[in-house]
Amino acid sequence: MSRSEDVLLMVSHVRHKKVEGTLFLMGERLAWSANSAGERLGVSHNYADIRSQKISPEGKAKIQLQLVLHTGDTCNFHFNNPEGNPEQLKDRDAVKELLQQLLPRFKSQVNKELEEKNRLLQEDPQLFQLYKDLVVSGVITAEEFWTNRAQTKQSNAPKGSQDIGVSASFLADIRPQSDGCNGIKYNLTADIIASIFKTYPAVKKTHAENVPHNLSEKEFWTRFFQSHYFHRDRINHGKDLFSDCAKNDEKDLHKIIQDKVKDSFLDLESLDETSLVKDEGYGNKSADTSTAPKHSVNQAIIRRFNYHSTMVLEACRNKRSSEEDILSLGLGGSGDNSNSSVWSQSLALGPPSKKARLRDAISYEDLGESTATSAPPLSLTGADRYLQGPSAIQQGEYTTSQDIHRATQQVKQEIGGYQADLPNVLPSSLAASVTAELSPGGVLMQAGMQQSLKELIPKDLQDELHSLYAALAELLRHFWQCFPVTTPALEEKVVRMRETLRRFQTTKMQPFQDKLRSQHLPTNLTDHLTEMINNAERKFSTWSKKRGGRP
């Protein structure tokens, strides 16, 4: 067994179920064993099984820690250090903190599957209905249900997790609340702290250096907010913890300004002609703004805004440590493996890559010439087969040429003497009978009169029929998938599925049919369902007969 049994923490004088013992926190599990040699009481829980931990509230005499498992069971540990309450508190807090760090690591693994299943069920109400019908009523087991869904599950799983980007306004979101008596309260969440660290790596460095050696978290952040580093007007006081940070920021800012924009397509300054055209006495050399007085407060603020935006963008661009970003910005393609440097390397190549980029931007492969490879030509014999329609269903009457002549002569005669007699074209009785035919209920209108099933059967019965169909289709799919039966596992499954189908018929279909009958509705709605079940039964019986000869 290669479990990591390194003991991270050991706490003695822990009572569990009224028995004294020692609590061990290992690499992957939490264990407790009784002190007395006589009782072999031992408890062990994997971190993966523990859903959450609870502590008894402050002020209570008993110092307790409770573990809640995924299954709902609870496990109580009573810290009973004879040295008194503060020691007990210390013990319990140590355990609690360690657990707090370890649990999230293991939590994600197991929960993900359950969460995935729950999510699937919630998203697809039909699936949920199917699940309810089949698994909850005991027609099929949950594993079988999920094994067939496994393919769809995996394809739907999100491809890798995405990092949440940094919101540019995170600093503004820390709205200070006035405490009433001249104090200001800042609410810091873990997200904000993470954003600050991602955006300002210098702060992260300072934090790493000072906490927890010199300052506590609280003190660090208090100092942070108090320092003028954070304030709008950065007047350098010198003694501050963050004066280093301020200096570094200024340095970075200058560096960023000095470096030209890497991408020559985005560099606006390179479009400036003064770089090409030397000052020919026309005075078109722009004033050098880099030596502008830094003491202008507005300039400083604007500069800080720009710097902040740059840092936010940098934080989002590269998922790896942002220190590399700053390095790569300063060194510009020194060959380290971060994404930005690869990009800048390709840009530094100059004309060939530029051309390639231009070409990509202006050409679309749809608009270009199609490079379809010619397929072998289709050689057809008798292509006129496609052009004929179906032959006449009834054999045409054979007419002799004599008939034709006679007929045409008659028509000619008739039309020759044709006088239009429009007022007498339609006698009223005939008109009335035709009207009767065409009115609703008449001979010609019969087809539209039949009440569709949709209107005849109430909605809830329709829904039930729908879910019956879905459930039966699922069961039949399992059943028919077993054929051809090659392994003994499939044989068992076939037998089991047949039982399931029988059970389905009695538990689900019979009540539905009775309901239909009680409402005097035609029961041939379920004919198709019964036919499918009968087909399956027949197949099973033929198969078992064939197999009957074998041992």
Place this chain on the structure above:
Amino acid sequence: MVTWQNNMAEGEENLLVVIIDCNPVWWGRRQQQAAEPAQIVLSHCLDAIQVFVNSYLMLSHKNRVAVIASHTSKTHFLYPKNMADPRLDQRRGEDGRYEQFATVDDTVVEEIKQFMTSDTTSRELKTDTLLAGSLAVALCYVHRLEKEYQAGQQLNSRVLVIKAAEDSPSQYMNLMNVIFTAQKQNVVIDACILDKESGLLQQASDITGGIYLKIPQMSGLLQYLLWVFLPDLTMREVMALPPKVQVDYRAACFCHRTLIDIGYVCSVCLSIFCSFSPICSTCETAFKLAKPPMFKSKKKKRSLQNGGPSTSLL
């Protein structure tokens, strides 16, 4: 209360093209059986059509109409005529009829007389009506009229086919082409069938969105026309008309030309057969059907288990 838009105010005009099946063989035979009261003769049919056309023209000033006669050997426009006839102008005001009615009716009567009694009909011995040709001529007329309209004015056109004789299978392809063209041009094809059901016109009306009606009483033709085919397209949605029929869209197999539900289709040339043959007769491709693998493995299993000659499967 259902409301619909009267499109007359918006520069839309309606065009109705009536195609009359004047198959002399069929009508001649009918005449021989004219003793029965339910049968009609061609002149009666023409009367009914004239009244119908007049009613149609009466609905709106902007309605236009054309009448085409379809024969075994040719198609002819009964109205409007090719050339302007000066005699028509003289007849204005002779009787109390509305002038446009007079024009249409008289033109139709004259033209049909001339058409049916002309000589050429005696030489050919065909018995099929040139329905595909007439429909094509009608579509060309519609197309030509549409061209005369400027942008903003629209022409809603429909074709009413009054069919007497049976379908002719030799015109199948042409007819299908015409039908799809009509669909593309947004021309609705209605069909009023006098005698035997016509599968092709069922398809035509289904594809273009028209009405197909086989009338039980031929002598009441006018009433059917006025009831079902007179209202224009927008009105049809609010009227209780005979319901649509089930159209038989089955394909015909290439070997026997019978309609089949389930068949075999060659994946190379898409020809349809009713029975399996290892070689497709149109494209000479050879096909193999895989043998079911089950029996082989079962036999192997058995011989392994029994250790002796395998017992035969039932």
